[in-house]
Amino acid sequence: MSRKLFELGFDRNQPQTNRIALKVDSQVPTWMSGSFIRNGPGMFYVGKQRLNHWFDGVGMLHKFEFDQGKVNYESQLLDCSAARAATNEDRLTYSEFATDPCWGLFGRMRSMFQHGPTDSAKVNLAKIGEQYFALGETTMQIEFDIDTLESIGQYNFNQPKFGTSSTAHPHIVGQEAYNMITKYGPVNHYQIRKMDKDATKCASVKTLFPSYMHSFGMSERYYVIAESPFTVQSLNLIAANRPFIKNFKWNKKRGTRIWVIDQKSNQVVFKQEIQPFFFFHFVNTFDTESGVTFDMVTYPDAEVIQSYYLENLGNPDTSIPGGVLKRFDCNFSAGEVNISQLSNVLMELPHIDYDRYNAKSDYRYIYTLSLTNNNSSFYDQIAKIDINTNKSIFWNQEGCFPGEPVFVPSPQSKAEDDGILVTLVLDTTNESSFLLLLDASSMQEITKIIAPDPIMIGFHGQYFKN
Ligand SMILES: [Fe+2]
Known part of the structure; x- marks a missing residue:
């Protein structure tokens, strides 16, 4: 990628910003009353150490608060043990995704027992019941105050050690949340748990070599677990002297395994090994007459994780691989999974539009980051995919790198795409960032709201209505 994008987007620490009113025009909809919060890395330099990977950075929350046409902005490092150690001690003391603290002999074992993996919940956000959480890929959820962005602290489950890894994408059903936990041990398990005080176990499947898991599927009747062949020998997570993700290897000899679990019986009702692929994100999962269907953004292998190392992102000649949207139709009685590509x-x-269309078979629109061409060094446009017509419309601007687009329905919204897309864009030409509001139906710009500083490239955002 260009030097400027790398320097502004990744290769630095982001200053925190106290609450400030942003300059807006009359186009900001007055009906928007709530906060768009974006999670992601805010710190890649800890002491003298530069972290290795996009998924390593110490987490930071950016909040844009909408109130009757006015917009306030503030940002804060996510207050957690890993961030406090990084800022107070000026050194990395927790294992991040692809960076370990500088350990001596036996240091890794000692550190795992003393500190465990990072609690920097830098990936996603969720409202569960009336509580707001920052989420990472562990079971440590950091609760925060939506008004002040201050961390309230790590959520205390009644049983502290029910699993190590979790997906960053729980499914929200009314006031409840469900997540998929990986429990490493002599026998490894994927467990579906309700994320209540007891972290109630709903279902469990065993696996010999657990895979790296970022999301799972949940329809109205089923949970869907997909295990790519990017797997780990779990003993290595403690014994091998390597950062977390470096213990995972692509196993060329096997495919991707699918488990479908009935939510009533909590039993596996369908299991199949299909062609190998890697993925981060389920897009949607819904019941059908013959079983269950899930849509996913897929890759032929796990090389995409390699491309997110800062060493590769900072190389002006490297490009980023884009994922391919595929549909997997599981037919239980036929024992088959039919795979089709939904978009080019x-x-x-x-x-x-998760609130209205998750688990719904008639959903039609996907809003996503995409690439203007095969040589794009990073995601440089937003696409709206119509999976019924296979037509797409785009927003892009020279030198601009948008973040995940988040759909906000209009107050009387009836059509699926009647609403606004909100996304935080890094503009390398003007060395600034702006919040972009697009008409989700036409993908036309409504307005841009310029932030006080350029904001580093992050992960997921959510809009929380007041
Ligand atoms: Fe994600």
């Missing part, structure tokens, strides 16, 4: 657009960070 290369994408990542897909988003749907």
Whole structure:
């Protein structure tokens, strides 16, 4: 990627910003009353150490608060043990995704027992019941105050050690949340748990070599677990002297395994090994007459994780691989999974109108980051994919790198795409960032709201209505 994009987007620490009113025009809809919060890395330099990977950075929250046509902005490092150690001690003391603290002999074992993996919940956000959480890929959820962005602290489950890894994408059903936990041990398990005080176990399947898991599927009747052949020998997570993700290897000899679990019986009702592929994101999962269907952004292998190393992102000649949107129709009685490609657009960070269309078979639109061409060094446009017509419309601007687009329905919204897309864009030409509001139906610009500083490239955002 260009030097400027790398320097502004990744290769630095982001200053925190106290609450400030942003300059807006009359186009900001007055009906928008709520906060768009974006999670992601805010710190890649800890002491003398530069972190290795996009998924390593110490987490930071950026909040844009909408109130009757006015917009306030503030940002804060996510207050957690890993961030406090990084800022107070000026050194990395927790294991991040692809960076370990500088350890001596036996240091890794000692550190795992003393500190465990990072609690920097830098990936996603969720409202569960009346509580707001920052989420990462562990079971440590950081609760925060939506008004002040201050961390309230790590959520205390009644049983502290029910699993190590979790997906960053729980499914929200009314006031409840469900997530898929990976429990490493002599026998490894994927467990579906309700994320209540007891972290109630709903279902469990065993696996010999657990895979790296970022999301899972949930329809109205089923949970869907997909295990790519990017797997780990779990003992290595403690014993091998390597950062977390470096213990995972692509196993060329096997495919991707699918488990479908009935939510009533909590039993596996369908299991199949299909062609190998890697993925981060389920897009949607819904019941059908013959079983269950899930849509996913897929890759032929796990090389995409390699491309997110800062060493590769900073190379002006490298390009980023885009994911391919595929549909997997599971037919239980036939024992088959039919796979079809839904779009030619290369994408990542897909988003749907989750509240109204998750688990719905008639959903039609996916809003996603995509690439203007095969040589794009990073995601440089937003696409709206119509999976019924296979037509797509785009927003892009020279030198601009948008974040995940988040759909906000209009107050009387009836059509699926009647609403606004909100996304935070890094503009390398003007060395600034702006919040972009697009008409989700036409993908036409409504307005841009310029932030006080350029904001580093992050992961997921959510709009929380007041
Ligand atoms: Fe994600």
